[in-house]
Amino acid sequence: MELTCYLHPSWHPRIRPAGSKREWMDATPESFAYRCLPLAIANAHGWEVGSPCAFRARWNGGQGVDAVEIEVEGDVPESQRPVSLFGSGTITFHIEGLIRTAPGYNLWVGGPPNAAKHGIAPLTGVIETDWSPYTFTMNWRFTAPGEWVRFEEDEPFCFFYPVERGLIDRVEARMRPLSDAPELEEAFMAWSASRDAFQEHVARTQPEAPSDRWQKLYYRGVCPNGEPGAADHQAKLRPPAFQNAPEKGRCPMATQAKAVVAAVSDPNPVAAQRQAWRERTQKRQAALADGLTSIPILPTIPAETFLDLFYAPGVPVLIEGLAANWPAVGQWTPEYLAEKVGHAEITYQGGRNGAADFELAKDRHIRTMPFDAYIDAVTGGETGNDAYITAYNSTANKAALAPLMADLGQVPYLDEAEGMLWIGPQGTFTPLHHDLTNNLLVQVTGAKRLHLIPPSETHLIANTRHVFSDVHDILDEEKLAQYPAARQAVCYEIDILPGDALFIPVGWWHQVRSLSFNTMLTYTNFLWPNDAYKDFPTDQ
Structure with a gap:
């Protein structure tokens, strides 16, 4: 309607x-x-x-x-x-x-x-x-x-x-004994028994992961016997934005944050040059982003529209269902992936939990393992951040993971180059950083939650090392106590689901958490120039 x-x-x-x-x-x-x-x-x-x-x-x-x-x-x-x-x-x-x-x-x-x-x-x-x-x-x-x-x-x-x-x-409203609906009564009794058993299990085992302490049947749209419930069950609702909203009617970007004026001077000349690069690269972004109250969510849009409204001005957007018809979106279960790739050796990022600088020292965390063994490891009850196939492993894994590429489709904003594949368990975390290219994230399996911060907020989030923030995690209360200015930064939260694509403009800060076992690709090969990295100031 x-x-x-x-x-x-x-x-x-x-x-x-x-x-x-x-x-x-x-x-x-x-x-x-x-x-x-x-x-x-x-x-x-x-x-x-x-x-x-x-x-x-x-x-x-x-x-x-x-x-x-x-x-x-x-x-x-x-x-x-x-x-x-x-x-x-x-x-x-x-x-x-x-x-x-x-x-x-x-x-x-x-x-x-x-x-x-x-x-x-x-x-x-x-x-x-x-x-x-x-x-x-x-x-x-x-x-x-x-x-x-x-x-x-x-x-x-x-x-x-x-x-x-x-x-x-x-409506014809009436009350009836539960026994009048035998199938419903049976399902209810099965659920009641399973709930009692689950609560007893939680009390006895005290699982550490929050997701293991709730049953999730209704949340997942599953009946007590494991069969799917309603075909149109909704676990997330995304009402569309009103089209053609007047410019003055857009809500200010800093809805919950106090406006901060005039960036502080930085005694580090490289840091100052980097901030100048961000401001130069995003000079059009700042004005348009002032109209955002949340990341826009749209269906697939023509390439020309994407260029005019999002790519050129540097405005993030979630394109819902962009890859929904890819074979991978329905097929890439852990079992399918393991069977398709088999014993081929892959590299991944391991041993991350014990190192605060795991993103800065990526080479130190490179590990190797047969792919099917890796899938077993990250789906065998282990969750967290300690084993993750990331974009940094893409070159080394290109041959091993090549059998999966046939399951992917085309994106109207990209040329023919391949994406960089991410595969990991629930709980993986990429800390707060920005990239030197425009990125398109395409979610295939599972879900991820991202927090995005505009480049204009850089002076609030302690950027002292390359493209990383010392805050590390914008949700970490201990870090926020250490860097209180970060609390004022405008921050957007958005979940990316199977088939969705999220455009993150160059210079936008973001951090990523996996909400479940997941696969995702990052693409940088847009139809338009994407080379802002060329004049990014490097350490002397």
Whole structure:
């Protein structure tokens, strides 16, 4: 169906696809809240609108419109300011847009799911947006008088998604004994028994890996007997961005970070030259990246569009399903890989766990092993960062892994050269760094989670050695305590799934974690120039 937001010339709404992340969920031990898939799906089940200004508000407990005090920061047009419009301890946001749904569909409008805010709560409405020529407002009601409540600029204050009108009226709701559905009862009893057994196993063995401490049946869309559940089971939701959004409506890049001005002088001349290189190479990137609130996610787009919107200006993008039709995406299980390559000897990066500088001293960590033995080693219960076939091993492994290349397809943005293959277990980690080329990452098996930081944030993340950050891991609290400026860096998180391709522009900082056994290729052989590395300053 089509969802359209019509804009008056003066309107610039900050509408974006909702994301699954919540700060309180990140803060749970081992981020266990994300194991509840319904929470994560609900978080991303629609679109959100960011506040056009930062402000604070307080309610004195009265019922009149004058009972709410609002203090807005900065020079913000009156039409974009929240107001006390209805009284009764509420504040009102005006939505700059006339949203229309397909015939027969309403719009559910409320606050961001699973994002409680102290002292105030969102009010929810359902609007007939398939015919209504009226705009609507988003309202919040104070829950405690006398307390200041703050909204940051770009903080989501509204969340919406379409719902079919009349569906509730057509529902026939009834209660029945479970025994009336023998197959369902059998499946439920099997699940209950397996859950009890699994919890007993966890209590007895105390597995170290977080992923081994939860059963994951529903998350993976699997029935208790191991058979797949619904064919359209969703473990991740990615609403599309509104096309043709006005430039002024794009949310500032530094949504959660304070703006940092003027790079500090660097006594290291090579470091200063490198930063000048980044700024020169990315001079167009900075202006365009100011419009990002998340990494764009798009279906496959023509090469000319990719060049104009992403490659030339240096803007990252996730191209969803670019390689979905490659034979490798469905075939590259560990068993298939081991059988296809067999005993051929390969090189990999080993012994990494005991060395903090494993990325800087790659040659020290080169190991050799028959490929099928390597697959057995990384899928036999061992997870972590200690054995990883990386792009650095590509030249040495070219002949051994050649049988796999026939399973790959073409990419419209590349010439005929081969990609660099990565194969490893869950838990592999590539620390924070930037590359000297534009890269296209194509995920084949499993999933990876990346954190990306724009080149403009380099002065915040302790770059003292070549293309590496001393912060190492932007999620490491000990490192962040050592380098507190890194907390201010604008950082984007995105998962790349089988068939997806992620474009990382030259100079963009990134770190990568494997969420499962995975295979991935890195391509640098674009149709357009990709030689910024030639004038990157080297150590004297």
